[in-house]
Amino acid sequence: MNPFLQRLSDACNATGSLVSIGLDPDPERMPVEIIDFNKGIIDATKDLVCTYKPNLAFYEALGMPGLEALRKTIDYIREVAPEVIILGDAKRGDIASTNAAYAKALFDVWGFDAITVNAFAGGESLEPFFKYEDKGVFVWCRSSNPGSQEFQDLRVSADGQEPRFYEWMAERSREWNTHGNVCLVVGATYPDQLSVVRERCPGMPVLIPAIGAQGGDLENSVKFGMDSEYPNIIINSSRSVLYASSDKDDFAQAARSVAQNLRDNINRILKLEGMKWP
């Protein structure tokens, strides 16, 4: 088994959880300073998640202090929850020589276990990411936003057929997966498309964002995203967990409740579907 997939399944098995929490700081909604906020969320939820997923945009928007907070957040997770996967949500993608620099930034400098990437420039451009064999590379295949269909649902002429663009991207991602570390991102707002991706990509983990504030469909995301032998899904929620309460004495506990409910709901759905996990 690829070492990243092993680490990911170890993290899921350790907490019996497929939950990822998106650590996306919004100064207008946090009742305390960013690093104290993140530490509070991490302390309250670290036994309930397999993954923390900081989206770099929200740290970059705060300038150097934001990036310093990201550094401290990563270090803190390593200290108190060393088994949990840290997924840098960066959607990076450029030509290969530039992607080599992004890979260095994300894997060597920040030290993420996994990242999200943008495959617009094709598989050749992504090789510098893929060749970090012990790191997960999540290809953004179907985005969760309302305008995602503009390009992603277009029918393309490929391989003598007419798949949708996102479907063809899933197919290509499977072909690129020679090191075993290619994974996918498909928004929970599009469970039918998730089903298509799962069929095309057995054995590949799928990150499913947009549960909560974005209104993704949990039940169908789990049903249509789960693999045959092992779930192979990560269900991410950000704002609905982080900002469950705006009270400085209560936000962490409120986040814990939402995360716990999410974990338990996912596991209940899996059980009803006959998946023997956790």
Place this chain on the structure above:
Amino acid sequence: MNPFLQRLSDACNATGSLVSIGLDPDPERMPVEIIDFNKGIIDATKDLVCTYKPNLAFYEALGMPGLEALRKTIDYIREVAPEVIILGDAKRGDIASTNAAYAKALFDVWGFDAITVNAFAGGESLEPFFKYEDKGVFVWCRSSNPGSQEFQDLRVSADGQEPRFYEWMAERSREWNTHGNVCLVVGATYPDQLSVVRERCPGMPVLIPAIGAQGGDLENSVKFGMDSEYPNIIINSSRSVLYASSDKDDFAQAARSVAQNLRDNINRILKLEGMKWP
């Protein structure tokens, strides 16, 4: 005229140059420290360029010191060459709420005049960038890398026709351009595709990277990229200018020679094509 397009044409007219230099630091090839290197390049070329284009990947790969060097580089350009456009090459793209954070990071925190973006999630996702009306938003339409055809040359079913994906992206970009600040990126390695994009998008500036180390075709890039009334192209070279000499006493002057040649060659081609500029 849109205020960014006005600023860009002022910058081109002031130096009689359509040249952009990509400030992409590579510690293994720079004979002096990064900020001294960038200052040397800027001092030696600022009267020869319309644009400096730092690619964020190369700064992020150096960690916090790299980002501090980017800060100082931007500040230095503002100080010594206030008319020159600073284009943050970041290829950012995510869902709209995340893009709002990236827009804040790139336009408000870093202070770029323009940026490159990735349109995979569609025009709706890019609105937070577009609404900065006085900033240029360069949609990555046709990448310069050898694997770009994997997705970008696919034929898509759109509008009752079968355009290539990059062509349809150009068409959509024109539709998105309600504020007048949408521009495009098309690699110099694909002049035929550049011609198609120019036909679809009259009046929209096109950034043309990959002249030099990547082997782009200058003559055809200028011919096929130029607009009818005004060039509306920015020709970028990075490595072949920056690393023209590895001698610490000579690298800046060597860069100046390459930049000057590039400017003059572009203008010679334009003149032969009958463009009354500069």
